[in-house]
Amino acid sequence: MTRFDSVLRLGDDALVAAQRMAHWCACAPQLEEDVALANIALDLLGQARALLTYAGGIEGAGRDEDRLAYQRDEREFTNALLVELPDADFAVAVVKLLFFATYQNLLYQRLATGADTTLAGIAGKAVKETKYHVEHATRWTLRLGDGTVESRRRAQAAVDGLWPFTHELFEPDPLAPVDPAGLREPWAALVRPVLTRATLVVPDDDWRPTGGRVGLHTEGFGYLLGEMQSVHRAHPGARW
Amino acid sequence: MSTADLLAAVRAAVSAVPDPELRVLTLAELGILRGVSAGDDGGVVVTITPTYLGCPALEVIRADVLAAARAAGAEAVEVVTALSPPWTTDWVSDSARDKLTAVGIAPPPARSSLPLFVLSPGAPDSPQVVDGPPGVGSPHRTRPHRPACPRCRSVDTRELARFGSTACTALWRCLTCREPFDHVKEH
Numbered sequence: 370m371t372r373f374d375s376v377l378r379l380g381d382d383a384l385v386a387a388q389r390m391a392h393w394c395a396c397a398p399q400l401e402e403d404v405a406l407a408n409i410a411l412d413l414l415g416q417a418r419a420l421l422t423y424a425g426g427i428e429g430a431g432r433d434e435d436r437l438a439y440q441r442d443e444r445e446f447t448n449a450l451l452v453e454l455p456d457a458d459f460a461v462a463v464v465k466l467l468f469f470a471t472y473q474n475l476l477y478q479r480l481a482t483g484a485d486t487t488l489a490g491i492a493g494k495a496v497k498e499t500k501y502h503v504e505h506a507t508r509w510t511l512r513l514g515d516g517t518v519e520s521r522r523r524a525q526a527a528v529d530g531l532w533p534f535t536h537e538l539f540e541p542d543p544l545a546p547v548d549p550a551g552l553r554e555p556w557a558a559l560v561r562p563v564l565t566r567a568t569l570v571v572p573d574d575d576w577r578p579t580g581g582r583v584g585l586h587t588e589g590f591g592y593l594l595g596e597m598q599s600v601h602r603a604h605p606g607a608r609w
Numbered sequence: 610m611s612t613a614d615l616l617a618a619v620r621a622a623v624s625a626v627p628d629p630e631l632r633v634l635t636l637a638e639l640g641i642l643r644g645v646s647a648g649d650d651g652g653v654v655v656t657i658t659p660t661y662l663g664c665p666a667l668e669v670i671r672a673d674v675l676a677a678a679r680a681a682g683a684e685a686v687e688v689v690t691a692l693s694p695p696w697t698t699d700w701v702s703d704s705a706r707d708k709l710t711a712v713g714i715a716p717p718p719a720r721s722s723l724p725l726f727v728l729s730p731g732a733p734d735s736p737q738v739v740d741g742p743p744g745v746g747s748p749h750r751t752r753p754h755r756p757a758c759p760r761c762r763s764v765d766t767r768e769l770a771r772f773g774s775t776a777c778t779a780l781w782r783c784l785t786c787r788e789p790f791d792h793v794k795e796h
Contacts, residue, residue, distance in 0.1 A: 401769070409772075490691075491662070504771075
């Protein structure tokens with residue numbers, strides 16, 4: 370684990386989460402939700418740009434944000450599996466955002482006061498953005514969980530399906546600027562009450578799928594990358 | 610032109626550049642112009658800061674700043690983006706708040722205790738309950754507020770959507786005059 374790897378992970382998480390979320394633009398259940406999710410995706414993309422630019426600078430091999438985003442293959446991406454999972458329905462998108470944004474917010478809070486001043490600058494901005502994302506996801510989780518029979522069924526299925534993937538976010542990494550292992554307890558303390566208020570059952574900690582941090586991804590990830598990278602790869606070096 | 614004169618000219622020029630999304634405001638009023646200084650190589654360095662990391666207007670702002678600085682006589686111009694300290698709506702100037710109100714956009718919550726905003730006492734009907742079912746408030750919001758209607762000044766307003774036409778605004782409605790309006794979010 371080098372400093373480059375640590376920053377790249379943060380950037381890859383934000384980039385892939387942004388790409389998944391952007392799919393909801395023009396597909397969300399309400400017009401205003403199209404705007405909301407597109408805005409959140411834009412925030413995540415902004416974080417990804419700053420983080421990948423910084424990672425490229427640390428590496429010193431001349432790779433800028435575009436090179437890192439568009440010219441790496443599946444095995445070179447180090448995002449957690451959670452953010453790449455397909456959004457089977459709106460409930461999955463909402464619950465995934467609740468889990469991921471809460472994790473990001475806790476992490477950015479700590480990075481914002483850390484020794485790495487560049488990361489602190491990025492995190493200082495992102496911490497406010499992710500707080501807003503957590504609030505948005507919280508409201509929707511409550512509405513879906515404590516809503517109709519169908520919305521509750523879907524929200525519970527989303528929680529059950531995504532919960533195992535949250536463990537990977539908190540795998541120990543003592544060399545990272547902030548070891549994510551220490552964030553699991555504060556994360557659970559924030560997420561559990563939201564699920565409970567939404568009348569959703571908090572799953573037991575059971576299996577823990579992993580692999581994203583070392584480039585072993587799920588089946589849908591190649592399709593996500595294929596779409597994200599298609600224009601850049603078809604027209605390398607093109608400028609607007 | 611002396612270096613000091615050039616820097617002053619560039620500072621005046623870039624300060625007056627309008628924000629691409631909130632066009633009634635200049636970059637200086639919005640608080641995203643961080644400084645104008647002399648670079649090591651004799652050029653001019655203009656430092657700006659984004660409102661949001663993903664703000665799509667940043668590229669346009671960069672180009673506008675570059676053009677304004679060149680028009681003011683600077684030959685070598687570098688536009689630098691600084692992230693720290695992070696931009697906050699506290700940096701939006703008082704004159705900018707008045708301008709926003711004048712064009713129908715509710716400014717961000719007051720830096721001190723401006724009368725435009727009513728702090729919620731946290732009553733059951735308090736305004737943090739905005740788009741969810743009754744009793745669902747934000748677990749994080751510690752300073753609930755509602756902007757006054759920029760048209761009729763009523764404080765009987767309600768949030769319609771937490772995300773608006775730009776990254777920095779939310780959509781609100783006045784319950785007195787019924788007009789919807791944009792509100793620059795606290796950030």
